[in-house]
Amino acid sequence: MRFLLITRSEDDPWRMHLEETLAPLGCLDVVEKDLAIDQVLKRNYVAIVVDAAAVSEFSILVARIRAQIPQARVIVTTASPTWQRAREAFQAGATDYVERSLNASDLFASLEAALAKPVMPWP
Amino acid sequence: MPKRILFVENEERFLKERKDSLEQEGYEVIPAYNPTEARRAFDQYRVDLAIIDIRLIDDTDEKDISGLMLAKETASSIPKIILTRFPTYNAVREAYGPNLDELPAAVDFVDKTEGPDALLRAVRRAFRIGTRYFRASQDEIREQLNKDHQEAREEANTQYRWSLTISILCAVVIIGGIGLALFRDVTAGVVSSLAGLGGEFVTYLFFKQLEHAHRRVDRFNEELLQTKRVETLLAACDQLSSDETKELVIAQIINTAARNWLVSSTQRSQNAGPLRIRGASNGEEPSE
Numbered sequence: 001m002r003f004l005l006i007t008r009s010e011d012d013p014w015r016m017h018l019e020e021t022l023a024p025l026g027c028l029d030v031v032e033k034d035l036a037i038d039q040v041l042k043r044n045y046v047a048i049v050v051d052a053a054a055v056s057e058f059s060i061l062v063a064r065i066r067a068q069i070p071q072a073r074v075i076v077t078t079a080s081p082t083w084q085r086a087r088e089a090f091q092a093g094a095t096d097y098v099e100r101s102l103n104a105s106d107l108f109a110s111l112e113a114a115l116a117k118p119v120m121p122w123p
Numbered sequence: 124m125p126k127r128i129l130f131v132e133n134e135e136r137f138l139k140e141r142k143d144s145l146e147q148e149g150y151e152v153i154p155a156y157n158p159t160e161a162r163r164a165f166d167q168y169r170v171d172l173a174i175i176d177i178r179l180i181d182d183t184d185e186k187d188i189s190g191l192m193l194a195k196e197t198a199s200s201i202p203k204i205i206l207t208r209f210p211t212y213n214a215v216r217e218a219y220g221p222n223l224d225e226l227p228a229a230v231d232f233v234d235k236t237e238g239p240d241a242l243l244r245a246v247r248r249a250f251r252i253g254t255r256y257f258r259a260s261q262d263e264i265r266e267q268l269n270k271d272h273q274e275a276r277e278e279a280n281t282q283y284r285w286s287l288t289i290s291i292l293c294a295v296v297i298i299g300g301i302g303l304a305l306f307r308d309v310t311a312g313v314v315s316s317l318a319g320l321g322g323e324f325v326t327y328l329f330f331k332q333l334e335h336a337h338r339r340v341d342r343f344n345e346e347l348l349q350t351k352r353v354e355t356l357l358a359a360c361d362q363l364s365s366d367e368t369k370e371l372v373i374a375q376i377i378n379t380a381a382r383n384w385l386v387s388s389t390q391r392s393q394n395a396g397p398l399r400i401r402g403a404s405n406g407e408e409p410s411e
Binding site: 082085086090091096097117 | 210211212214215219221227231232234
């Protein structure tokens with residue numbers, strides 16, 4: 001399985017953490033926001049993880065991804081979740097909005113739960 | 124005809140204030156103060172939209188999610204707005220999470236302290252996207268059903284071919300055994316015939332498996348037909364000239380379809396009667 005992380009830069013320390021966490025499931029590609037849509041169109045990803053802290057106006061990016069690929073599973077991650085941003089993410093078409101935990105088992109559990117969720121229709 | 128909103132809220136004063144503001148905008152509002160009243164109203168009225176508070180039983184109990192449960196249990200063809208005075212990001216995740224039919228339980232989430240304008244905006248948005256959600260989900264359902272139907276037919280065809288081949292081979296062995304017993308060696312002939320009969324028994328077991336595959340094809344045929352009927356009706360609605368009539372007819376189609384699906388799936392789970400095997404192995408469409 002192949003995952004895509006959209007983040008600020010490839011040097012993001014959380015990227016390493018995510019890569020290790022996702023290792024049992026598959027491999028992780030990393031891309032910056034500006035190249036995200038091109039990358040999404042190039043490969044068939046199981047899930048696209050959007051780092052909300054690194055992408056300003058993440059909801060626009062999520063909506064653009066869903067508009068391009070309606071069946072895409074987009075998971076928004078954040079270090080400080082709020083209900084307003086959660087609403088924004090879901091209204092933009094995100095499959096889930098999860099906390100960016102540094103605990104590997106917590107992160108794995110939340111990503112696994114997000115992967116089990118069906119992708120909602122994109123109206 | 125005004126659009127009808129079911130407002131489920133246990134705070135009477137708050138409900139009255141919001142009901143007045145919605146009525147000023149031309150909506151018809153039916154109040155319900157608890158989950159039981161709400162379920163009754165869902166059965167009794169044609170509801171175009173439901174606004175549901177999360178804590179319907181005890182406002183002081185943070186474990187009270189009776190409103191969310193109500194939103195998840197009732198037909199997802201009716202768009203719902205979740206309302207709360209205690210918003211959390213987990214409550215938002217629950218509200219936008221999938222129902223049993225994999226559609227979101229709610230189309231919007233509003234904090235009570237955001238004021239009447241936020242609720243009005245959410246109501247307008249819900250009416251705008253509610254039907255589109257249903258149509259988008261119809262497309263996905265059809266695609267999935269087509270895929271499952273194809274798989275079930277392939278499974279049935281493979282099992283049918285195997286059963287037929289084994290049956291023919293066994294028949295040859297039985298005939299050969301009889302010939303052997305009559306003209307050459309009686310013992311070898313009897314053993315051969317018994318082996319052939321054993322093979323026919325195995326074929327019978329294969330046929331029993333085949334029945335299961337046929338039952339699956341039967342079910343997918345039925346569901347495909349239901350989906351196609353709804354699609355045809357929705358397509359016919361686009362020809363209606365008045366937007367108001369169009370919305371009303373679409374709402375009726377959606378409600379009827381949801382009810383039919385519920386009834387047929389309940390009947391299917393209760394039905395333990397004889398099998399109805401229809402042309403699965405030869406690709407025929409079922410007759411109604």
